[in-house]
Amino acid sequence: MCSTVILLLLISSVLCDYWSQREKLLNDEDSLVMGSSIILSNNEIIVNNFLMKQKWEEFDNGFRNPGSFIPARHLFDTLSYIEQSDVFHFIQKVPKGALLHGHDTALASGDYLYNLTFSDNLYACVSNEKIQLRFLKEAVIGLDCVWKPIHLLRETVTDFDIRLKQQLTLIRENHREVYTDINVVWNYFSNIFLTVDPLICYKPIFIDYFYQVLTELYEDNVFYIEFRTTLPTVYDLDGNMYGPIEVAGLYKQIVEDFMLTHPEFLGAKLIYAPIRNVDEDTMQGYVDTVRALKANFPDFLAGFDLVGQEDLGQPLVKFVTQLQEIKKEVNLFFHAGETNWFGSSTDENLIDAVLLGTLRIGHGYAALKRPEILKIIKTYHIAVEICPISNQVLLLSDDMRNHPANYLIANDFPVIISNDDPSFWGTKGLSYDWYMAFMGMTSRRTDLRFLKQLAINSIKYSVYHDKNLAMKMWQQKWDNFINTLAKKIMVDEVTDNISLIKM
């Protein structure tokens, strides 16, 4: 409505006041941004002024010296700078609501993961230049592997720990030379899972690992999660193997245990997300697993997805029959359009995801190029799970300011921000990705209301069974955060004024 008026005004611009038109146009744009409908309380205004001073300082520094602007650069060159940012520290403290897009075995911090390699009973072997890990009762000789206690290899193999660390992370100083294209980086990425899986699927570690995941998210002020899992086989030293249903049961138990000691933590739900690059028989097996999971864990199971590099995997369209079967059982949360290819089988996944009735879209990076998809996303409130750092590290985009989420946020699409696989690129929790979104994907003018909306969206687009309760609990945390900080800001200002007067 407003914009029609503006347009009419434009025509008769000679008669109109340039400056009021200008103001109106800027305000009209502001009013479309995600979060713009929120009206801030007095305390929120105090906190917002505090935040925006920090945002503007960092933004304006970047404008003057573009090479210093963190969201424009690769994470591996800026990790330590992020951790010095005031805006980042602010975001760490924000009650962020839910994590809706993260993969179970890539969620704990890299340091924690590396420390696991000092566990008792961990054996290793070097085969084809690659280190393999496995928990064993005693040394065994495999087909192409002589398993030895890992400390023995540490002591004898040259650069063993350097090589081991490299197999647990994508971080490289010379990342531009190593990761020459998207398939290359995905190859490294997929190989990390292969190294990590036997390390963390050892039952005692498995339990400890996921407890650590919940702890780290909790410490980052996340209070509910919906995590994706392939439900990998878990093992123990006695030769027992735990299948999908048992593993889902383990997860449920860990979450319940965690909640006992963390009453403010709302819980977690599981999205069964096995690998996409399979044949129809395997997909039919997935259908069976979904049914069994649903029968056993009707509340704990959130839904279904498929994982693995979309470009090289099978497109959704190949499995329409099976996926329609699954849809009858559970909600769908498809990864779709995590690609730069336009008009390929990969970005057509967006078409099939919405036609299959996906509840949310993982990444949806390519949606910007598909106007009908954008329309459907907006009309049907299909949340887009944006993972800024993941998209950068996995070579979809470099500068956050060029990320399609800029458009989605500027037009108030149903966006949530998540972290995908922080373990493998040196971040943890949601704060790093929220920081990138706030500093790199929004206008200099976009403020606290956007962060608040991000948190609200994370609850709104979750499948938590009692959203009113969740919202109420989050609101309490938020109010507490705001009121405490507003008070501190006011005290600090008074103190500053007094010390000024004293001088």
Add this chain to the structure above:
Amino acid sequence: MCSTVILLLLISSVLCDYWSQREKLLNDEDSLVMGSSIILSNNEIIVNNFLMKQKWEEFDNGFRNPGSFIPARHLFDTLSYIEQSDVFHFIQKVPKGALLHGHDTALASGDYLYNLTFSDNLYACVSNEKIQLRFLKEAVIGLDCVWKPIHLLRETVTDFDIRLKQQLTLIRENHREVYTDINVVWNYFSNIFLTVDPLICYKPIFIDYFYQVLTELYEDNVFYIEFRTTLPTVYDLDGNMYGPIEVAGLYKQIVEDFMLTHPEFLGAKLIYAPIRNVDEDTMQGYVDTVRALKANFPDFLAGFDLVGQEDLGQPLVKFVTQLQEIKKEVNLFFHAGETNWFGSSTDENLIDAVLLGTLRIGHGYAALKRPEILKIIKTYHIAVEICPISNQVLLLSDDMRNHPANYLIANDFPVIISNDDPSFWGTKGLSYDWYMAFMGMTSRRTDLRFLKQLAINSIKYSVYHDKNLAMKMWQQKWDNFINTLAKKIMVDEVTDNISLIKM
């Protein structure tokens, strides 16, 4: 209309046929792309099939081996590959209509420019590690410069020619190390103009240079141009200096001379585009120059613009009074939003450009983030002059598939594709940028109709005085191109079949 139907269908998806919905959704998207309203003739269909075979081969190769996909990589690493591309060769032959965004002293090919440094009477000096060039009658000693005939320096100064070449181009093998941020690359870029200006503003060379510009564009199947110029001072050996009006007169004469021997060339118009980083007094001087230009060259003068790095220059809003004066005299063609900064003085130039009634927008890179600007651009048919390679080389975007023009093209915004300053990055004509747009900024499904629309748009959004005539002349060239090629394709196919039968 169609999409409303689709949405309703989605709701009742259980009842509907998945496959027909899918087809409809894909077709609906295709119907929104720039050029999609064009209906191809039989011969155009033959040519289109030929073109799409080449596009798909290149696209599918890229999909399989992403590191080989040219539009995803930096121009300086792919120049020789582009020149081997069948799609590129096809585009070279396409009658492309008009060039609407190019800067006079950066339009001739780099090879031609370098060869000018072997001209008689060219002198050089090395001052502060930089080579300066100037045409002189005889050696003179300047303040910090001892001018010597350039051949003497060539013979005595170490690596003189390597250094000279580097001052005439941005091309570097190690471009990633040299151009560390946008301000750094713009500094190199601006310095090239400083080196080049005294070389090509020597009157005899000036005339030869612009004639060469017209020749190269003509050979690239461009038949009309609207070029930006700062109207630099031209000089000769007798100490004469030619001011803006005289220089505009020179340009007009060169164009008329060129048209005498190239009757199919429609001509050229001049956009006066002095530098933006000035004070209000200088801006007032621009107003006077515009008036004088208009009085002297009412038909040759197309309009007004301001040039130079937007981030570091003055924003349009600073000169609203003077620009409104200029608007009374001529059309405006503002560079606006050539930036990655969102919510800065630079991307607010988009606001002022449209409020001032700009006829076209140079670059408009940041428009994607400003929904009201997008709406105005579409409603008022304000053409966006996209310069793909310029944006990459000057570090706004890396991968063409992430360029905001993808969105504009997918939604049929008024887009034209231009080349900005090809001289300084090793391309010439429009074909390189058209190639990037076709291969890197459109769907695999986007076809010949897009290229045809690009040409049509270049005429539609020009200010040529008789667009019907222009369109008619272009249509003749187009038909000729299509019919000749279609015939050749059919003959080749018959020949192929015969040779197949013979085998």
